[in-house]
Amino acid sequence: MKLGLAEMLLGRDPVKAAATLEQLKGDADEALETLRDLARGIYPPLLADKGLVVALQSQARKATVPVTVEAEGVERYPQDIEATVYFCVLEALQNVQKYASATAVVVRLRDDEGALHFEVADDGRGFDTATVRKGAGLTNMSDRVDALAGAVEVTSRAGGGTRIRGSVPVPAAVVAA
Numbered sequence: 001m002k003l004g005l006a007e008m009l010l011g012r013d014p015v016k017a018a019a020t021l022e023q024l025k026g027d028a029d030e031a032l033e034t035l036r037d038l039a040r041g042i043y044p045p046l047l048a049d050k051g052l053v054v055a056l057q058s059q060a061r062k063a064t065v066p067v068t069v070e071a072e073g074v075e076r077y078p079q080d081i082e083a084t085v086y087f088c089v090l091e092a093l094q095n096v097q098k099y100a101s102a103t104a105v106v107v108r109l110r111d112d113e114g115a116l117h118f119e120v121a122d123d124g125r126g127f128d129t130a131t132v133r134k135g136a137g138l139t140n141m142s143d144r145v146d147a148l149a150g151a152v153e154v155t156s157r158a159g160g161g162t163r164i165r166g167s168v169p170v171p172a173a174v175v176a177a
């Protein structure tokens with residue numbers, strides 16, 4: 001997205017184009033670092049230290065679309081639960097930035113009745129869930145959530161935005177602790 005923007009600005013506003021390129025250098029460095037960490041099997045440090053809300057707020061700030069994070073009763077969970085919700089929300093946010101042409105996105109997290117619920121809703125162009133060709137994003141989301149006996153659902157229609165809603169059960173032992 002930002003590369004496209006820089007390309008477009010090049011002729012019209014070279015100063016702004018330079019600023020965008022400067023940002024991209026930082027983004028590329030960070031992406032490379034994340035990739036190296038993941039390749040070495042390193043879990044996202046902020047997620048490990050501070051949990052879902054802080055880690056997702058930090059990712060939200062880097063998005064090309066304004067993202068609001070709302071959390072209700074969300075605390076700390078076992079690593080597999082936090083990783084699943086984190087990566088599902090990130091995939092959904094990637095998709096919003098790539099395809100939705102949205103003006104806003106809301107990420108909601110809620111701990112309720114033995115389950116951790118997550119939702120990513122955008123006001124963009126939407127798509128036909130019946131005919132779309134699923135890529136790694138939507139496929140990984142359902143695989144991860146299935147592995148924890150949770151559920152995830154995509155609601156979208158042309159012109160009406162997209163909403164991803166999922167939940168994963170939180171074991172009672174964790175709640176007690």
Ligand SMILES: Nc1ncnc2c1ncn2[C@@H]1O[C@H](COP(=O)(O)OP(=O)(O)OP(=O)(O)O)[C@@H](O)[C@H]1O
Pocket residue numbers: 091095096099100122124125126127132133134135136137138139162
């Ligand atoms: N928020 C959204 N708004 C509009 N279209 C979307 C949105 N999310 C997904 N899509 C559509 O659903 C398709 C499948 O998404 P998915 O994440 O599974 O694959 P991808 O993004 O195409 O590829 P990958 O995730 O492997 O990079 C996308 O190509 C896009 O057409």
Ligand SMILES: [Mg+2]
Pocket residue numbers: 091094095135136137138
């Ligand atoms: Mg995707």
